Amino acid sequence: MAILAGCAGHAGPSSPTPKSGPDGADAQWSALRPQYPSTYQRHPNAPVFIRNATVMTAVGPEIAGASILFRDGKVVAVGKDLVAPADATVIDGTGKFVTPGIIDDHSHLGVYAAPGTWAESDGNEATNPVTPNVWAEQSFWPQDPQIPLAIAGGVTVIEALPGSANLIGGRSATLRLIPARTVQAMKFPDAPYGLKMACGENPKRVYQNRGPSTRMGNMAGDRAAFIEAEQYRARWDKWLKDRVGDPPARDLGLETLAEVLRGNIQVQNHCYRADEMAQMIDLSKEFGFKIRSFHHVVEGYKIADLLAKNGIAASVWADWWGFKMEAYDGIPENAALLTTAGVRTVIHSDSEDGIQRLNQAAAEALYAGQQAGIPITRLDAIRWITANPAWVLRIEQQTGTLEAGKDADVVLWSGDPFSVYSKADKVWNDGWLVFDRNDPSHQYQTDFNLGQAAPGVGQ
Amino acid sequence: MSADRRMGGRAVGVILSAALLVVLSVAPATAQVVAITGGTVYPVSGPKIENGTVLLRDGKIIGVGAGIAIPAGATRIDATGKWVTPGLFHGFSDYGLTGVQSVDETREGSERGDVNPAFDVAEGINPAAVTIPIARMQGITTALVVPSDNMIAGQGVVIDLAGGTVEDMVATDHAAMVIALGVEAKDAGGGSRAGVLARFRQLFQDAVEYQRRKADYDQNRMQALSAPAAELAALAPVLAGKEPVIAQANRKSDIESALRLAREFHLKLLIRGGVEAWMVAPALAQAGVPVLVQNLTDVPHFDGLNARLDNATLLAQAGVKVILAQNDDSRDRDLRFAAGNAVRNGMSWDQALRAVTLSPAEALGVNDRWGSLDAGKSADVVVWSGDPFEFSSRAEHVFIRGVDMPLKSRMTELLDRYRTLPPKYF
Numbered sequence: 001m002a003i004l005a006g007c008a009g010h011a012g013p014s015s016p017t018p019k020s021g022p023d024g025a026d027a028q029w030s031a032l033r034p035q036y037p038s039t040y041q042r043h044p045n046a047p048v049f050i051r052n053a054t055v056m057t058a059v060g061p062e063i064a065g066a067s068i069l070f071r072d073g074k075v076v077a078v079g080k081d082l083v084a085p086a087d088a089t090v091i092d093g094t095g096k097f098v099t100p101g102i103i104d105d106h107s108h109l110g111v112y113a114a115p116g117t118w119a120e121s122d123g124n125e126a127t128n129p130v131t132p133n134v135w136a137e138q139s140f141w142p143q144d145p146q147i148p149l150a151i152a153g154g155v156t157v158i159e160a161l162p163g164s165a166n167l168i169g170g171r172s173a174t175l176r177l178i179p180a181r182t183v184q185a186m187k188f189p190d191a192p193y194g195l196k197m198a199c200g201e202n203p204k205r206v207y208q209n210r211g212p213s214t215r216m217g218n219m220a221g222d223r224a225a226f227i228e229a230e231q232y233r234a235r236w237d238k239w240l241k242d243r244v245g246d247p248p249a250r251d252l253g254l255e256t257l258a259e260v261l262r263g264n265i266q267v268q269n270h271c272y273r274a275d276e277m278a279q280m281i282d283l284s285k286e287f288g289f290k291i292r293s294f295h296h297v298v299e300g301y302k303i304a305d306l307l308a309k310n311g312i313a314a315s316v317w318a319d320w321w322g323f324k325m326e327a328y329d330g331i332p333e334n335a336a337l338l339t340t341a342g343v344r345t346v347i348h349s350d351s352e353d354g355i356q357r358l359n360q361a362a363a364e365a366l367y368a369g370q371q372a373g374i375p376i377t378r379l380d381a382i383r384w385i386t387a388n389p390a391w392v393l394r395i396e397q398q399t400g401t402l403e404a405g406k407d408a409d410v411v412l413w414s415g416d417p418f419s420v421y422s423k424a425d426k427v428w429n430d431g432w433l434v435f436d437r438n439d440p441s442h443q444y445q446t447d448f449n450l451g452q453a454a455p456g457v458g459q
Numbered sequence: 460m461s462a463d464r465r466m467g468g469r470a471v472g473v474i475l476s477a478a479l480l481v482v483l484s485v486a487p488a489t490a491q492v493v494a495i496t497g498g499t500v501y502p503v504s505g506p507k508i509e510n511g512t513v514l515l516r517d518g519k520i521i522g523v524g525a526g527i528a529i530p531a532g533a534t535r536i537d538a539t540g541k542w543v544t545p546g547l548f549h550g551f552s553d554y555g556l557t558g559v560q561s562v563d564e565t566r567e568g569s570e571r572g573d574v575n576p577a578f579d580v581a582e583g584i585n586p587a588a589v590t591i592p593i594a595r596m597q598g599i600t601t602a603l604v605v606p607s608d609n610m611i612a613g614q615g616v617v618i619d620l621a622g623g624t625v626e627d628m629v630a631t632d633h634a635a636m637v638i639a640l641g642v643e644a645k646d647a648g649g650g651s652r653a654g655v656l657a658r659f660r661q662l663f664q665d666a667v668e669y670q671r672r673k674a675d676y677d678q679n680r681m682q683a684l685s686a687p688a689a690e691l692a693a694l695a696p697v698l699a700g701k702e703p704v705i706a707q708a709n710r711k712s713d714i715e716s717a718l719r720l721a722r723e724f725h726l727k728l729l730i731r732g733g734v735e736a737w738m739v740a741p742a743l744a745q746a747g748v749p750v751l752v753q754n755l756t757d758v759p760h761f762d763g764l765n766a767r768l769d770n771a772t773l774l775a776q777a778g779v780k781v782i783l784a785q786n787d788d789s790r791d792r793d794l795r796f797a798a799g800n801a802v803r804n805g806m807s808w809d810q811a812l813r814a815v816t817l818s819p820a821e822a823l824g825v826n827d828r829w830g831s832l833d834a835g836k837s838a839d840v841v842v843w844s845g846d847p848f849e850f851s852s853r854a855e856h857v858f859i860r861g862v863d864m865p866l867k868s869r870m871t872e873l874l875d876r877y878r879t880l881p882p883k884y885f
Contacts, residue, residue: 116760117761146758321790322560323559331873331874337878353756357800364850420848420849422803453759454765
């Protein structure tokens with residue numbers, strides 16, 4: 001049976017090629033129709049040529065005195081001996097650095113939007129510990145005033161995730177950070193969904209009166225959900241193959257879990273403690289699904305070998321620790337130790353503040369590693385916030401590095417992005433100049449700030 | 460403000476005897492001289508000194524300059540190519556008061572009730588708190604430790620980040636009274652900011668009245684007051700303009716309310732938070748009110764819609780004394796990077812260094828002892844591998860009261876154990 005790879009268009013059970021077109025027999029069943037598709041359209045732009053910059057491609061060594069050309073939303077060339085085409089906007093990069101757009105694989109922008117009142121608190125469907133039926137994109141507010149602040153930090157793509165109150169928190173969304181009226185217009189085309197899951201203190205605290213109230217209760221809740229999902233998947237797969245009678249009853253949560261079991265959706269797993277990650281790895285093997293990345297992974301350095309062996313990424317903070325017991329053993333060398341052990345490592349934000357300075361977080365982790373004698377390179381560090389999160393989001397074929405043919409997600413920095421003093425001067429998202437520090441006509445405010453914030457605020 | 464080690468006459472010793480599980484005590488001061496030589500010295504109180512020397516003895520700085528004589532037998536620290544600064548001063552911290560934020564067993568910073576002026580955090584400080592050596596490794600040597608929450612949270616103390624007992628650490632008790640005017644205080648005002656202000660006025664008037672008529676109060680010849688006598692008595696140094704008041708206020712109108720209150724009651728005011736302080740910078744400068752800024756805050760909330768990253772810069776440019784006092788999930792050890800970000804957002808490097816050293820010391824009236832490299836001040840000195848605000852630099856020596864502190868923490872122990880996998884537990 002052919003399984004559709006992408007999930008952006010098809011939310012439901014992966015179907016073989018429909019037996020008839022959209023007006024045919026399948027169209028009467030909602031599960032088989034395209035659902036909430038991306039309406040993203042690339043903004044038309046003149047080609048851009050940045051000359052004489054230090055280009056950090058995130059695939060190889062930095063190239064000093066290099067140029068980059070991008071056109072029609074794609075990187076055309078990167079190198080030392082390029083000539084600017086006549087129709088290109090030429091930008092002098094002398095003394096400046098160029099990197100891929102930053103990707104944050106752990107964000108709650110839009111789902112926990114500013115100004116942070118109850119009304120914008122849409123990140124945790126904390127009414128049931130198992131809610132695979134909810135989708136973060138359906139909480140996402142494109143007018144969150146935090147969005148332009150993150151763009152000014154060089155971020156081009158985020159994974160917007162449900163919160164971590166629930167064992168199974170719902171689907172994540174991979175979004176381009178651009179001005180938009182709808183979340184559909186921000187959805188990264190053909191990016192697969194992820195499923196947010198959470199271990200540890202949060203679920204057992206939130207549900208302590210109804211359960212789960214223990215870590216073993218957390219595991220039991222996860223297992224029960226996937227046991228049910230196995231049956232659901234089997235029913236649907238049989239019907240999709242045989243097409244005998246009406247399809248089985250549709251269950252939104254089980255539909256998502258079945259997609260996880262089919263491998264079309266992979267798991268993004270909030271998990272701090274080393275021993276709990278080992279439990280979750282066993283759980284994923286029990287049911288045959290794939291954990292794409294552990295998130296937070298404060299104790300990742302204790303089991304870096306286990307994560308490497310299982311091919312699971314680690315999305316970590318540079319410097320957060322000690323705010324709760326499961327974060328008590330955080331150390332600044334975590335990212336460096338994970339990386340040298342062979343784990344695909346990501347520096348994530350999980351923060352409306354941190355997302356604005358992910359380059360600084362990468363720098364902090366880079367130098368913490370080097371100062372401890374761990375052989376971490378600048379290339380490793382730039383990959384923590386570009387190529388590696390692109391892999392976690394399964395969009396690494398499209399973005400995350402500066403190579404010919406990749407999307408033109410590009411940041412021009414005022415200096416070395418690993419210096420505390422550097423700023424993103426210009427940010428291009430798929431070739432569209434969405435931020436220019438020196439040109440107010442390329443800075444925007446979301447609606448919320450209009451008419452109530454003083455000039456200069458939010459820019 | 461006293462800069463002594465008074466402990467307010469309470470039974471400190473009894474409490475301390477149980478608290479000394481981990482003693483990282485500062486060795487008794489000796490006559491041994493330490494000479495930090497060859498570095499670029501940033502005294503903060505004056506211009507930088509190339510190839511400078513800093514001399515320490517008996518826990519004090521005894522000399523700073525270029526080409527000064529080094530006594531025979533001095534312990535030399537070669538700082539050639541290094542940067543030498545005063546120890547950093549965190550102007551608003553919970554070091555020692557909070558171990559793990561979500562764990563009540565380790566939290567000592569907040570007393571129940573809205574109005575707790577008599578609450579003094581000193582005896583809640585745990586000298587063995589794991590946050591302390593971690594902050595110290597980032598060059599932080601001195602801190603104002605504050606109570607949290609509530610309309611009047613209580614009184615903070617200035618500590619240095621060394622010592623095995625509270626008596627050894629707490630250098631200035633009753634260093635500041637912490638109050639709140641914005642959204643965090645609304646409940647105490649019956650749900651309204653105006654109610655908060657009215658309650659402050661009533662409390663302050665009652666405190667004045669109590670001071671004036673103690674004898675009448677003792678003989679029950681006064682009408683009921685709005686707080687117990689002990690709480691009103693604790694406000695006396697504040698209303699005498701001796702003990703600073705740190706008012707948490709972010710919205711422009713809240714800052715203006717704080718200024719109004721300070722005028723009415725002659726308070727020695729500091730603003731903390733001050734998200735919209737840049738909009739009232741001239742008034743703050745004119746009133747001589749310092750601002751403790753969280754300079755990485757730019758997300759709008761209804762308590763401060765006009766948040767911007769260059770708030771501290773705009774305040775400094777207007778002549779306001781700015782203190783950078785970032786609180787974050789690094790457990791506040793990233794103070795030097797917050798200062799770097801202030802420079803990134805327009806502040807001069809010298810201003811930023813001052814904002815994490817001398818300015819907090821001055822604002823709290825303890826600059827006789829801390830904040831700059833000057834003879835007579837406490838020998839709290841950091842030798843950095845490079846620019847202290849850069850991620851690529853690290854603190855190589857941290858002296859507190861002249862003692863070269865070990866740069867070890869629970870974090871370095873964990874690193875040592877797990878650097879090579881599997882770990883060796885024996």
